Amino acid sequence: MNIITDHLDLWGQALWNTLALFFGGAAIALVLGTLLGVMRVSSIPAARAIGTAYVNIVRNTPLTLVFFLFVFGYPSLGLPRMDYTALAVAAIGLYAATYVTEVLRSGFNTVPVGQAEAARALGMTFSGVMGNVVLPQAFRSVVPPLISALIAILKMTTIAAGFSVLELGAVRANLSERGENALGVLLWVALIFVLLVAVLSWAQRVLEKKWKVIR
Numbered sequence: 001m002n003i004i005t006d007h008l009d010l011w012g013q014a015l016w017n018t019l020a021l022f023f024g025g026a027a028i029a030l031v032l033g034t035l036l037g038v039m040r041v042s043s044i045p046a047a048r049a050i051g052t053a054y055v056n057i058v059r060n061t062p063l064t065l066v067f068f069l070f071v072f073g074y075p076s077l078g079l080p081r082m083d084y085t086a087l088a089v090a091a092i093g094l095y096a097a098t099y100v101t102e103v104l105r106s107g108f109n110t111v112p113v114g115q116a117e118a119a120r121a122l123g124m125t126f127s128g129v130m131g132n133v134v135l136p137q138a139f140r141s142v143v144p145p146l147i148s149a150l151i152a153i154l155k156m157t158t159i160a161a162g163f164s165v166l167e168l169g170a171v172r173a174n175l176s177e178r179g180e181n182a183l184g185v186l187l188w189v190a191l192i193f194v195l196l197v198a199v200l201s202w203a204q205r206v207l208e209k210k211w212k213v214i215r
Helices: 008-040 045-059 063-073 084-108 113-121 126-141 143-163 168-177 182-210
Strands: none
Touching: 008 045, 008 084, 008 126, 008 143, 008 168, 045 084, 063 084, 063 143, 084 126, 084 143, 113 126, 126 143, 143 168, 143 182, 168 182
């Protein structure tokens, strides 16, 4: 326990940054992923092409390379200065959005085509059909894979350690400089991640029970 109690300031800051990376990245991923998912099933060819191109290009690019592009490429564009934590949030969110997109696209396939056709027959626009008929049912159908995507986002936060962001993945290096046993630190980091994943798994069970789709 001394590894924790003797360095509460470092652990607290690392945990805070990890949660900031997770919630920020997850928010971007959910919003952008939903938009891209809708684009991929849109009746507009250009929208489908853009959504497909984004997913295929970004998903097939290593996340570490995406981090490099943000950390070293962003400053060269002359845009307003951002710290590494904000850039890491953007990198994780834009990358993870591709996984959310594919999860939602599979959820769209669970909604009977007749429901969308009936909504259009009533005069609803495409946005109305997606927002009131398709998306609510799709989200209910993909709770388990969507939570799995969020768990993946949580694990992605450790990559930020290589880009000067003090989060849980960077604790070992910092405490090793203070003379702490590296293996002991890693075991504590692993335990914290297990607890965080357990919280997400609990949320999955609650949402599955609440939003269970009866067929």
